[in-house]
Ligand SMILES: NC(=O)c1ccc[n+]([C@@H]2O[C@H](COP(=O)([O-])OP(=O)(O)OC[C@H]3O[C@@H](n4cnc5c(N)ncnc54)[C@H](O)[C@@H]3O)[C@@H](O)[C@H]2O)c1
């Protein structure tokens with residue numbers, strides 16, 4: 328089907344759901360965006376604005392929003408789910424009665440379900456066994472996309488038709504969509520980088536230098552790819568937009584909510600205050616806890632996650648944790664070249 332003939336539904340009324348829906352509405356695709364708040368849907372339909380999440384950005388007059396999920400999903404062939412990980416499964420369950428076999432369902436969510444250690448693609452496969460599943464992830468700060476800053480993302484799926492349909496639906500003069508078949512790696516890249524963005528925000532607030540930032544970013548990449556490879560991902564994925572690309576943007580931009588939580592912690596706020604003052608979802612906070620538990624269980628070496636966990640949840644002093652990290656045993660730079668055990 329030609330991209331403009333598609334009917335697309337986006338589930339989620341937050342910043343990312345809105346920009347994704349808006350990209351497609353701007354190019355003439357019929358899009359319905361579902362959100363639970365009917366007054367916000369009305370605001371999008373009447374004022375063409377989402378003032379709660381994207382206050383400064385006018386939206387396409389062709390973007391249509393509704394709080395009726397059945398209506399939103401009617402005749403949709405492509406469905407994007409842009410709901411924080413903690414509510415992702417419940418929203419998919421709400422949508423389930425209105426979905427048909429063979430529909431393409433794509434997660435844009437960068438988090439893990441704690442109780443089951445499921446990534447969002449796994450929840451989709453679990454809840455919708457007859458759907459074709461994909462994951463959209465990359466360096467995509469919603470506010471920059473809304474501003475039409477030149478941006479690239481990754482669509483990952485085993486299903487080639489899904490990849491090409493999503494590329495066709497989202498491609499714009501300011502938005503490029505690259506393809507991948509390593510769904511697990513792409514999804515883990517987007518999820519894990521949130522942890523290191525908190526560490527980067529914290530180190531920025533403490534005035535750490537450029538050498539330090541570079542070390543932190545590169546060792547974060549080493550740690551996240553080590554974890555992902557242990558879970559079955561392809562290490563090469565971490566060289567792409569969904570790996571190092573997303574790590575860079577999230578660790579360097581104050582537009583990142585995870586970075587902002589880290590910055591607030593480094594400025595003396597406690598976790599509760601930092602999350603409260605943000606007022607939006609910062610997936611990394613829960614992800615630290617979930618990954619720490621999994622790394623302990625599988626004995627995966629993750630010193631940055633362990634150190635950050637101590638600072639964020641156990642009130643450890645950052646300087647003490649940093650000192651311990653620096654005094655750790657010497658190690659290999661790129662362990663896919665020189666294995667850590669061989670050093
Ligand atoms: N904002 C970005 O720059 C960006 C970019 C790429 C990916 N993401 C990812 O997209 C996901 C969503 O993020 P966001 O930025 O849109 O979040 P957000 O905080 O801006 O909005 C979350 C939305 O989800 C809705 N929601 C929460 N629980 C719900 C429930 N039970 N039922 C119905 N709606 C519910 C909220 O009402 C809100 O509209 C996150 O996993 C995030 O990591 C965000």
Ligand SMILES: O=P(O)(O)OC[C@H](O)CO
Nearest residue numbers: 465466467468583584585
């Ligand atoms: O605002 P954050 O920290 O959730 O990051 C947003 C996107 O994931 C950046 O790609």
